[in-house]
Amino acid sequence: MDCKKYETEILDLIDAPSGPNGAPLADHAAARHIAGCPECLTELNGMRATFAAMSDWTAPEISPWFDGKLAARLREAQQAQPEGFFARLRSRFLFTSNLQLRPIMAGAMAIMLAVGGGGYASFVHLHPSVQASATVQDLQLLDTDATALQQIDQLVDDNSTDDGNDSAS
Numbered sequence: 001m002d003c004k005k006y007e008t009e010i011l012d013l014i015d016a017p018s019g020p021n022g023a024p025l026a027d028h029a030a031a032r033h034i035a036g037c038p039e040c041l042t043e044l045n046g047m048r049a050t051f052a053a054m055s056d057w058t059a060p061e062i063s064p065w066f067d068g069k070l071a072a073r074l075r076e077a078q079q080a081q082p083e084g085f086f087a088r089l090r091s092r093f094l095f096t097s098n099l100q101l102r103p104i105m106a107g108a109m110a111i112m113l114a115v116g117g118g119g120y121a122s123f124v125h126l127h128p129s130v131q132a133s134a135t136v137q138d139l140q141l142l143d144t145d146a147t148a149l150q151q152i153d154q155l156v157d158d159n160s161t162d163d164g165n166d167s168a169s
């Protein structure tokens, strides 16, 4: 069977014109195969249903307390951060020559700016009734990535060393 061969083309046919049973009307090899192959046709219609369900899906309402709690956490985190930490991290990010690290730094900055150094973890633990969103779960995964955090710490340390050298020379 040619099913394997046309597997990747099924995606392209999701929005293409189709007959009453969902068979693609286009006139090329992939469309002809799928129109005449019950398995591929089932696959195509299944994908259509999945995409339709996804576009109908709306995010669930979050707890009415979420915004207030998050704002409080952000204030706490801002007060807890040493002066100039973000400024130093930001300049390191903007002027670093290590292009590979840029996305990591950008992500790390976004996380730290958003949650203030792990405050979200205690937030989630304090409020187990609040369903952790996928984003929060991602953040928790990142939080446990000690290596990445260590690298960022080293960068910040490097930065303060650079500053020292600059002012000395």
Ligand SMILES: [Zn+2]
Pocket: 001, 002, 003, 004, 033, 034, 037, 038, 039, 040
């Ligand atoms: Zn097939």
